[in-house]
Amino acid sequence: MVIPVDFLVAGGFYTFALIAIIGAIGVVAAERVFHSALFLVLALGGVAGVFIVLGADFLGAVEILVYVGAIMVLILFGIMLTPQHVQIPETGGPARVVSALVVSGAVFLLSLAVFLTSRWPNSTPTPSDVPSTPFIASGLLYTYAFPFELASVLLLIAMIGAIVIAREP
């Protein structure tokens, strides 16, 4: 018996989307900032899986390398280097939670209304087993070569800036 590909795509999408959403809720709901960081690893891993299911295999690998590998280590170092002497509650008071929920719900419902009522160019998707790397390479090195160079300059500026800001004065 052969499992159809679109069944695998749908099952993978729902599984990884559920993992990502559970991780995201955990980031927001966790009591301690260290637990938030661990939930963020879960959420980013789920997002990487969604990328791979949606045909963005290179982007999924970069997501794991850059986010889970580099940014999470940076965040964990930041948590370790800033110990709290007085334990404070992680989230603000109930008024702040309610207003944040209202704002976020409004944003979500507005975007949902736009997504479901607009007419999108819903063409047949590219098959997920075609490698995306050649397309990304031609995009980065031909069409978007100038933003690509700007991004490298931005990374250099951020690196020097982070060293200068965090250095012992």
Added chain:
Amino acid sequence: MPPAAPPLYPITLQHGLILGALLFAIGIVGALTKRNAIAILMSIELMLNGVIVTFVAFARHAIPSDLTGQVFGIFIMTVAAAEAAVGLAIVIAVHRVRRTVEVDAIDTLQG
């Protein structure tokens, strides 16, 4: 060559868009309620990931000929990495002076 049959379990553009909007909305809740500056940075990373999911969904369904959305996803990751590096450097510098990373206590610049 006959046209391909429509998929039985379609993952459409709207699925990706709704997932992106959900991640973005959850990130908004975290960014507005958290008191630890590093937790706020993590919530902002969540919001950026929601945006990348949206771009990837558009790259798969709207313009499948060239993957412009994925290229923009890489640019967003670049900016997110720069933002995390500089943001954590600022948090560490503030903690050195004020001995706290609670955003409610760091209000010297308020009007």
